[in-house]
Amino acid sequence: MSIVSDRHSSDVYELVKDHIANLSQTPKFTPEQQQAYKDKIKALLVEHNAVLVAHYYTDPVVQALAEETGGCVSDSLEMARFGRDHDADTLIVAGVKFMGETAKILTPEKRVLMPTLEATCSLDLGCPADEFAEFCDQHPDRTVVVYANTSAAVKARADWVVTSSIALDVVDYLDSRGEKIIWAPDKHLGGYVAEQTGADIILWDSACIVHEEFKAKGIEDLKALYPDAAVLVHPESPKSVVALADVVGSTSQLINAAKTLPNKQCIVATDQGIFYKMQQMAPDKELYIAPTAGSGATCRSCANCPWMAMNELESLSKVFERDDNEIFVDPELGKQAMKPLQRMLDFAKVAG
Numbered sequence: 001m002s003i004v005s006d007r008h009s010s011d012v013y014e015l016v017k018d019h020i021a022n023l024s025q026t027p028k029f030t031p032e033q034q035q036a037y038k039d040k041i042k043a044l045l046v047e048h049n050a051v052l053v054a055h056y057y058t059d060p061v062v063q064a065l066a067e068e069t070g071g072c073v074s075d076s077l078e079m080a081r082f083g084r085d086h087d088a089d090t091l092i093v094a095g096v097k098f099m100g101e102t103a104k105i106l107t108p109e110k111r112v113l114m115p116t117l118e119a120t121c122s123l124d125l126g127c128p129a130d131e132f133a134e135f136c137d138q139h140p141d142r143t144v145v146v147y148a149n150t151s152a153a154v155k156a157r158a159d160w161v162v163t164s165s166i167a168l169d170v171v172d173y174l175d176s177r178g179e180k181i182i183w184a185p186d187k188h189l190g191g192y193v194a195e196q197t198g199a200d201i202i203l204w205d206s207a208c209i210v211h212e213e214f215k216a217k218g219i220e221d222l223k224a225l226y227p228d229a230a231v232l233v234h235p236e237s238p239k240s241v242v243a244l245a246d247v248v249g250s251t252s253q254l255i256n257a258a259k260t261l262p263n264k265q266c267i268v269a270t271d272q273g274i275f276y277k278m279q280q281m282a283p284d285k286e287l288y289i290a291p292t293a294g295s296g297a298t299c300r301s302c303a304n305c306p307w308m309a310m311n312e313l314e315s316l317s318k319v320f321e322r323d324d325n326e327i328f329v330d331p332e333l334g335k336q337a338m339k340p341l342q343r344m345l346d347f348a349k350v351a352g
């Protein structure tokens with residue numbers, strides 16, 4: 001395994017810091033205001049035959065609203081699948097932009113709206129389509145595997161799209177066929193997959209600004225306080241953090257681990273938005289967020305994605321009023337991006 005792209009995480013961090021500096025702060029609402037927003041959004045969903053699909057990392061109030069209105073709370077792939085199979089005309093995607101794009105690629109006939117299209121992802125930002133295409137062109141003998149956290153244009157250049165829940169299985173399969181791989185964009189997840197499978201992988205150099213903040217030392221200190229706690233880690237985290245894990249897995253896999261492990265306490269290294277669903281599924285467990293770097297962190301707050309946080313009630317209540325928040329994907333590009341996505345969906349069906 002080697003990192004050969006010439007794009008460095010530090011370049012992306014500068015981009016990300018600029019972007020975050022320009023974000024407006026999320027307003028705080030009284031319970032009455034919050035209820036008024038929720039009532040308005042509920043009425044709008046009915047009026048427009050729309051459904052709200054929310055990611056595990058969004059604000060708990062948004063996740064609860066998705067559940068109360070018959071929508072779903074899940075990972076990015078399940079969000080897209082749910083939207084595709086639901087009979088609503090319009091999908092309201094509370095997440096980040098690539099999730100809206102994936103929903104549109106899977107369901108081009110539906111209208112896909114987001115609270116704001118400014119909600120992006122450092123992995124998506126860190127993998128511009130033109131630079132990535134150039135990188136792939138330099139290695140024509142390699143199968144191109146990209147993570148779901150990429151733009152439609154990057155997906156269109158790929159042979160396979162994977163989520164963190166299926167990455168190991170897909171790469172293992174490709175390796176068994178003797179295929180050499182390009183992996184993008186997350187170097188930590190890619191490094192983990194390379195180590196676990198032994199596949200010949202070259203990595204694009206990008207990272208998640210939230211997961212990269214987790215520090216092994218902080219987790220060790222917390223573990224000293226709660227020695228019986230299980231450590232649950234998302235593989236977008238650095239290798240030193242993954243090394244401390246009792247369970248490494250996707251958001252859904254970590255939720256399942258919290259539910260099924262015998263440990264009464266869990267230290268969790270992923271965005272703390274996941275605690276809403278994790279606590280719901282494992283009500284008897286004590287959950288602790290893994291420590292982050294603290295000062296100097298690029299996140300607005302520790303272990304909390306600044307872009308996921310943009311999905312708040314006020315912007316959701318205006319989702320039908322704006323004219324700059326609909327997801328469009330060029331139909332030809334969408335068809336191209338659908339091929340590696342469909343390959344993953346078909347693989348998932350066979351793999352069970």
Ligand code: SF4
Nearest residue numbers: 121122208209210305
């Ligand atoms: S948590 Fe990380 S991977 Fe997820 S959307 Fe935010 S920046 Fe991207």
